[in-house]
Amino acid sequence: MAEETKNEETAEKIVKVNPAANVDPADFDWVAFEEDADTYSKEERNTLLERYDDTLNSIVEGEVINGTVISLNKKEVVINIGYKSEGVVSRNEFRYNEDLKIGDPVELLIETMEDKSGQLVVSHKKARMHSAWDKVNEVLETGEIITGFVKCRTKGGLIADVFGIEAFLPGSQIDVKPIRDYDQFVGKNMEFKVVKINPEFKNVVVSHKALIEAELEEQKKQIMSGLEKGQVLEGIVKNITSYGVFIDLGGVDGLIHITDLSWGRVNHPEEIVALDEKINVVILDFDDDKKRIALGLKQLQSHPWDALDTGLNVGDKVKGKVVVLADYGAFIEIAPGVEGLIHVSEMSWSQHLRTANDFLKIGDEVEAQILTLDREERKMSLGIKQLMPDPWEGIEAKYELSSKHTAAVKNFTNFGVFVELEEGIDGLIHISDLSWEKKIKHPSEFCAVGDKMDVVVLELDKDNRRLSLGHKQLEENPWDTYETIFAEGSEHEGTVVKVKDKSGIVSLPYGIEGFCPVKHMAKESGDNLKTDDKVQFKIIEFNKDAKKIIVSHAAIWGEVVETKRRENTSNTNKAVKNINASTEKSTLGDLDALAELKEKMEKGK
Secondary structure: OHHHHHHHHHHHHHHOHHHHHHHOOOOOOOHHHOOOOOOHHHHHHHHHHHHHOOOOOOOOOOEEEEEEEEEOOOOOOEEOOOOOOOOEEEEHOOOOOOOOOOOEEEEEHHHEEEOOOOOOOOEEEHHHHHHHHHHHHHHHHHHOOOOEEEEEOOOOOOEEEEEEEEEEEEEHOOOOOOOOOOOOHHHHHEEEEEEEEEEEOEEEEEEEEHHHHHHHHHHHHHHHHOOOOOEEEEEEEEEEEEEEEEOOOOEEEEEEHHHHOOOOOOOOHHOOHHHHHEEEEEEEEEEEEOOEEEEOOHHHHHOOOOHHOOOOOOOOOEEEEEEEEEOOOEEEEEOEEEEEEEEEHOOOOOOOEEEEEEEEOOOOEEEEEEEEEEEEOOOEEOOOHOOOOOOOOOOOHHHOOOOEEEEEEEEEEEOOEEEEOOOOOEEEOOOOOOOOOOOOOOOOOOOOOOEEEEEEEEEEEEEOOOOEEEHHHHHOOHHHHHHHOOOOOOEEEEEEEEOOOEEEEEEEHHHHEEEOOHOOOOOOOOOOOOOOOOOEEEEEEEEEEOOOEEEEEEEHHHHHHHHHHHHHHHHHHHHHHHHHHHHHHHHHHHHHHHHHHHHHHHOOO
């Protein structure tokens, strides 16, 4: 008001100084005016200019001043700053304030006093930037709610103009519920709270969610205080995850776990519900402290087991779809929410270890027989092999004792080989029944998995489903022949093929190997036999059952020495006998002479 009064007084002074101002228009010298004749003296004009300058604000380039909107249109805003020319600003600089009107105060930064056209150049945007950081820091401390203009969308959120500064509004801070369409906020004004400032990088983070959280917190308390287990409420599907569905109950969220969506198997919650769908849920549990609410959807429906046909019994056939596969078996859904387990052992008559994936896959339609049924525990076991002929029925006729067959090697154990004669018919070949000649430490030395092998039935136990087979029995036992060839005491030429701990393995005729103990490895020269030495050996032990032959080389040259010793002993004994005989004769002769002498002497007396 003081400024307006001053302007009015100055205007009156100007009128008084200018006599022409009081001249009647009819007497005005229009010719002089059109010829630009100066009606003021120099002194009068200087006085007028000085007084006119007093009515204007003193402005300086780079200064921020206040002005008032005096006119605006779609392109420009005209602002009176109390200077000889008004400030003109692009309307785009006021996008954050769609409600701008005539008379509103605004800030301007003086960029240039006069441009090439003599116009004053001002900026509202730069004026806001000039004081923006001070304001931003101030509202961060006070928690004041501010208004900003959402300029555009960016990765993870929105960019908003706050005091002329570009602030980041994260998507998670737009609302308390997830926002899927960010574009709906672009070009609009929103209220924010400044939640974070990084002066170093000139970053400002704002939140709209913070404005409504306090109000929602109060709503949550009211809702939580009225909750009861078993209560049924209406909610809206707010978010869907792989493990469950979040439901908005009107200010507080609850979770329906995937297992509580349906009595049947659910691969993903999207199979049951959709975003923004209204559904009824039941409260299963809640935690006042953690504000957690567990909800259920399937609990609003009766359990499928309760509606299961009462006439269904063990032994009946049922049809269903494979819904879950595991190594140990498959779960078959015979009705929504009613499943039975087919153990892998009930999928085939075969006894080989296999997985359910070898027989079935997810989605397969199968027919099975009920093996067990427990309605109270809601458990059911099924089998599919029961719907196929049992290969062990009538097996005596097909696999008679001593009958010959061809089988496939399936797997090994330390004690033998398991082979399959046909699907469901397995047999065991004991390791001792693989070969007559070879000493086998492990069956893998003799054959490989998948090999075809001729076998003969040795024993059949139908009750225990056991079949004993043999492979070596297909041939005659060569050790019966070897027993006559390698009789104890017989001599054969052999070659030392291996020496270990001074004992030797000797290769004998017909591919048989013998064992030569260390004390029997000695040569006549006193040295021991070495690898590749080819000499004579004597069989000193033959064991057909153990498939063992023990040989000796020392016995060969030792026998020669013994023979010579025996011969020498015999000759010695003969000589002794001759001497003894001769001695005996002399003694007897002496006795006869003495007898004659005695007789003569007696006659002489």
